[in-house]
Amino acid sequence: MSIMKRMISFTSLIVLFSGVKVATAQEWAPDEGHMLEESRAYSPYVDQHFPNRVFWGDTHHHTILSFDSGLMGTRLGPEDSFRFARGEEVISNTGLRAKLMRPFDFLVVSDHAEYLGIADQIRKAEPGLLATEYGKRWFDMYRAGRAEGFKAASEVFFSITRGEELVKSDKLKRSVWDRVIDIASTYNEPGKFTALNGYEWTSAPGPGNNLHRVVIFRDGPDRVKQVLPFSAFDSDDPEDLWRYLADYEEKTGGQVLAIPHNGNASNGLMFAKRTLKKKRLSKAYAQARMRWEPLFEVTQSKGDSETHPFLSTDDEFADYERWDFGNFTNPSVPKEDWMLQYEYARSALRLGLKFHDALGVNPFKFGMIGSTDSHIGMSTTREENFFGKLPTSEPSPERWKHSMLVMPDGRKTGGGWMEQASGLAAVWARENTREELFDAMVRKEVYATTGTRVGVRVFAGWDFAADEVERPDFAAHGYGRGVPMGGDLTDAPPGKAPGFMVRALRDPDGANLDRIQIIKGWMDKKGVTHERIHDVAVSDGRKTGANGRCETPVGNTVDIQNASYTNSIGDALLMAYWEDPDFNPAQRAFYYVRVIEIPTPRWTAYDAKRFGVKMPDHVPMTVTERAYTSPIWYTP
Numbered sequence: 001m002s003i004m005k006r007m008i009s010f011t012s013l014i015v016l017f018s019g020v021k022v023a024t025a026q027e028w029a030p031d032e033g034h035m036l037e038e039s040r041a042y043s044p045y046v047d048q049h050f051p052n053r054v055f056w057g058d059t060h061h062h063t064i065l066s067f068d069s070g071l072m073g074t075r076l077g078p079e080d081s082f083r084f085a086r087g088e089e090v091i092s093n094t095g096l097r098a099k100l101m102r103p104f105d106f107l108v109v110s111d112h113a114e115y116l117g118i119a120d121q122i123r124k125a126e127p128g129l130l131a132t133e134y135g136k137r138w139f140d141m142y143r144a145g146r147a148e149g150f151k152a153a154s155e156v157f158f159s160i161t162r163g164e165e166l167v168k169s170d171k172l173k174r175s176v177w178d179r180v181i182d183i184a185s186t187y188n189e190p191g192k193f194t195a196l197n198g199y200e201w202t203s204a205p206g207p208g209n210n211l212h213r214v215v216i217f218r219d220g221p222d223r224v225k226q227v228l229p230f231s232a233f234d235s236d237d238p239e240d241l242w243r244y245l246a247d248y249e250e251k252t253g254g255q256v257l258a259i260p261h262n263g264n265a266s267n268g269l270m271f272a273k274r275t276l277k278k279k280r281l282s283k284a285y286a287q288a289r290m291r292w293e294p295l296f297e298v299t300q301s302k303g304d305s306e307t308h309p310f311l312s313t314d315d316e317f318a319d320y321e322r323w324d325f326g327n328f329t330n331p332s333v334p335k336e337d338w339m340l341q342y343e344y345a346r347s348a349l350r351l352g353l354k355f356h357d358a359l360g361v362n363p364f365k366f367g368m369i370g371s372t373d374s375h376i377g378m379s380t381t382r383e384e385n386f387f388g389k390l391p392t393s394e395p396s397p398e399r400w401k402h403s404m405l406v407m408p409d410g411r412k413t414g415g416g417w418m419e420q421a422s423g424l425a426a427v428w429a430r431e432n433t434r435e436e437l438f439d440a441m442v443r444k445e446v447y448a449t450t451g452t453r454v455g456v457r458v459f460a461g462w463d464f465a466a467d468e469v470e471r472p473d474f475a476a477h478g479y480g481r482g483v484p485m486g487g488d489l490t491d492a493p494p495g496k497a498p499g500f501m502v503r504a505l506r507d508p509d510g511a512n513l514d515r516i517q518i519i520k521g522w523m524d525k526k527g528v529t530h531e532r533i534h535d536v537a538v539s540d541g542r543k544t545g546a547n548g549r550c551e552t553p554v555g556n557t558v559d560i561q562n563a564s565y566t567n568s569i570g571d572a573l574l575m576a577y578w579e580d581p582d583f584n585p586a587q588r589a590f591y592y593v594r595v596i597e598i599p600t601p602r603w604t605a606y607d608a609k610r611f612g613v614k615m616p617d618h619v620p621m622t623v624t625e626r627a628y629t630s631p632i633w634y635t636p
Helices: 003-018 067-069 077-085 118-123 133-143 145-162 171-185 237-254 283-292 343-359 433-444 466-470 474-479 603-611
Strands: 055-060 106-107 194-196 196-200 213-217 256-260 295-300 366-369 424-429 446-449 453-461 482-484 488-490 498-506 513-523 529-538 571-580 589-597 624-631 631-636
Touching: 003 133, 067 145, 077 106, 077 171, 118 133, 118 171, 133 145, 133 237, 171 194, 194 433, 213 237, 213 488, 237 256, 237 283, 256 283, 256 433, 283 343, 295 343, 295 446, 343 513, 343 529, 343 589, 366 624, 424 433, 453 589, 453 624, 466 474, 466 498, 466 571, 474 482, 474 498, 498 513, 498 529, 498 589, 513 571
Parallel strands: 055 106, 106 194, 256 295, 295 366, 366 446, 488 631
Antiparallel strands: 055 424, 196 213, 213 256, 366 424, 424 446, 446 624, 453 482, 453 498, 498 571, 513 529, 513 589, 589 624, 589 631
């Protein structure tokens, strides 16, 4: 029997015993080297179109082109930022060699629209700038040394809070903006690394209350170059920014969104009950806010904005990397308690439920990401490799003492040991391209971490089985019969409660996991909102009580003196299936996942060891890194 005949006979046996139709020799197309059409569906992945990869990056990042960065000593430009994010070694602003452990997948260089490029022009002694009164003044201050440069940066910032543009030049702005876009185009490699076009709108009404947003474009230079950045000098009102975004889309046919910064420095304005013009929130306002601002930056170097111990009294993890002074212009004025509920993500999500009931639309239905707000031309978030927010925060024996900002009257605020090595944006998508990443942000299939690369996935649905979370293809079932993070459940089937499948995998170069939590917020029939934490998976065989909480701490292996720890506690992988035991199909609710790592050394501990520094007792030396997913909402 010939070889060909033996192949045909073996094929016949396969068909006989398995019932699977396979190609025979006669069905082979040798001239093409491929199977015919009916035989091309063997692979289960060819028609799989749901997001299957998590991409890591930073959506909030500054270079020398930002007034505060450049006037405070930053020398690195957008080219350096992209090279560093792609994994290359660079020399920091203070002359240190620096490199990431692992490259990023994407980066947004989001320099301030206000005075865009002025610091770089001062450094280069640009004649047109020096011909202006304030350009010459700031040039002289910058040349006088770092202290005077800080004062110049403060003067610039305060002119922004007053809405007083002291140096005006559309020609300068256009030249810098086009340069920024061209640099991003140079480093954008679809499928390998994504350089998204963007900038920061630095609204600071009050003055000084942080209503900043990062504006991110889906598009390339053909569309983005048709506009100039909208700045706080044009308006400090978010509603006017949204009109600019709408005008951009109408003019260019492109797409754009805005991401509000951390709310903890907004003095109660970020999620206020009234607009900046003191008007009650309307349905149109709510629709516009969620149309243009689908995400919120929940964690960054200026503190964590998930929740606050005053707001979440039963949450033992609430007091985390807290910045609790008023704002940058009034550091001596303590934060007032009434402000807090309008500044933090969890309380804002609860407020959103109430507004949905009143307006028919939820104005605070946002997903959550993290980013750095780095102002040094490098994004670093790992504790042992943290280069800080400003050049004064770059590694040195004294950096834990340095304040971030100097007021015109000499007062200082923020910075030093208070800076947090955070955060990262994690995006679930299929491809590493501008279009795919932007679309994932719009649908809120994103999550935040405080700096490590914890893998997190969650699905909610009405008919999952408890053991499906253990399936290797659980994501296919999650998408097929449920919704992912950022999604919506509606109209519960009779007798059903939502079931959640959650997986969390530790950073491969990081710490084990302590627990997975699902945080629920809901509104009762009286219109009162509530929150509850459920420990749905805990490590090391620990148990949860009847209240759904594990009262046994995971432990602590940190050796502060040697800035080290071991993964002898915690688990590398945690999985959970959880059904809401208190579900009421008539009540609006949201659910998001928080993953807590075991304690690890904070950057301050690494500095203490490396530089032989003895820090005061009030300086924290350990940290419990974490991740926050975008919520899943239930709406009756």
